[in-house]
Amino acid sequence: MCVLYHLYNYGVINLGHVIIPIGSYNTSSPDGKELFLTGISLIWKYDEIPVSTCSEDCPLGYRRVMKKGIHRCCFECVQCPEGEISNETGSCHKCPEDEWPNDNNKCAPKPVEFLSYMNDPVAPTVSVISVLLFAKTSAIFCVFIVFRETPVVKANNQNLSFILLVSIMLSFLCVFLFLGRPGPVSCMFRQTSFGIIFSVAVSAILAKTIMVYMAFKATKPGSFWRKYIGVKIPNCLVLLCSFIQVLISVIWLLTACPFPETNTDLYPDKIIVQCNEGSSLAFSILLGYMGLLAVVSFFVAFLARNLPDSFNEAKYITFSMLVFCSVWIAFIPAYMSVMGKNTVLVEIFAIISSSLGILGCIFIPKCYIILVRPDLNSKSKLIKETKTCQ
Structure with a gap:
């Protein structure tokens, strides 16, 4: 069944209430294009754009762990295991055998150790x-x-x-x-x-x-x-x-x-x-x-x-x-x-x-x-x- 929704923005301007059409949502559109916005600036309360998650993004080297019984937008950040780095999605993956995470959360070649004339006094x-x-x-x-x-x-x-x-x-x-x-x-x-x-x-x-x-x-x-x-x-x-x-x-x-x-x-x-x-x-x-x-x-x-x-x-x-x-x-x-x-x-x-x-x-x-x-x-x-x- 095809369903079409019209989207409006309700706001207050100069103590007056306004309803501004900002787009639509059409279920018959191709995947990923169901939502259409007109590009008109939205009016948010206190001029703050709300976020879709209740937790801040995890820093580099940490992964997301969902809280039990809470919506998936709420999560905790846990440090990645030794030898792993985090990617953009908030998950960790292991570095290759000859590499190791550096301070920039990237896999870098491991240092090679032996009795070197150049690096070892x-x-x-x-x-x-x-x-x-x-x-x-x-x-x-x-x-x-x-x-x-x-x-x-x-x-x-x-x-x-x-x-x-x-x-x-x-x-x-x-x-x-x-x-x-x-x-x-x-x-x-x-x-x-x-x-x-x-x-x-x-x-x-x-x-x-x-x-x-x-x-x-x-x-x-x-x-x-x-x-x-x-x-x-x-x-x-x-x-x-x-x-x-x-x-x-x-x-x-x-x-x-x-x-x-x-x-x-x-x-x-x-x-x-x-x-x-x-x-x-x-x-x-x-x-x-x-x-x-x-x-x-x-x-x-x-x-x-x-x-x-x-x-x-x-x-x-x-x-x-x-x-x-x-x-x-x-x-x-x-x-x-x-x-x-x-x-x-x-x-x-x-x-x-x-x-x-x-x-x-x-x-x-x-x-x-x-x-x-x-x-x-x-x-x-x-x-x-x-x-x-x-």
Whole structure:
């Protein structure tokens, strides 16, 4: 049925009542065009245009919630859930996975977080520290080469000292694999490189400790340890222990190679670029084997700490392994309790501090004797003290 309504505006002008036709409403008109207004200005009471709702529009970031039992023009404003923005209709919708609402109620790209040289002051600071420690270790290495014929360097196999110093230098350099945006190459070699380097270093320390014990036993008359004194045993020990770690690393890389990934679940408002280790079991085995070598070295050095050695080699090794083990024991709970780039920082700290502990406990006292107290760097001092201890 077609119905036509005429619309009038009733008002008061100059104390007189007026009725002004302003349009019509025709039900037979097309959808959306049923209402027709003539455009003549309407006269409202108090010259205020009424609103069609009893609630004000919701601000940005809020959505409408209808009040129960009240007309739909009356509503409450509730803040949008985390990660959502509001649109013109007063409803909320979720931002894409790689975006997050900004202050203007728009979805903006999430910030990407990693140890950046440009945006994070920690990365250049760590770089400078690593370079300085590498330079310091290189200087000690040069001192040992220059004074390689002196007793303090020749005592307890100078080749092992050179291997250990080179390993410490490489450990400071491998820190750079943990800095910057993770890539396929850095993720592939960051864990395996430091694992192999430290295995070589700890193997050299273990060989040095065994040589201290064998050298003392060989001084006794008729000792069968004399035939084992030489370069073959310590070199073979270093090669064997290091080869096992290399084998673990190769199997890890071939079966479950680490790779870079973007983690959008760790933090809701930013993206973490990190390395996926590929296999947490392989990483645990790598750390476990390195820890086993350190514990064995510490145990052997602790047993040999009271042997008569004028340069206190076993005591220095004991202290260095105590520092090394303490750092990596503390590393495990710290590594498990932090997230994001902080896990990388914890591992960097463990690498630098454990390498510095070995360098300081084993080589700094010898450098002191070589450079400051050359009067102690003589074979006569070594022979005299050995006889006194016997």
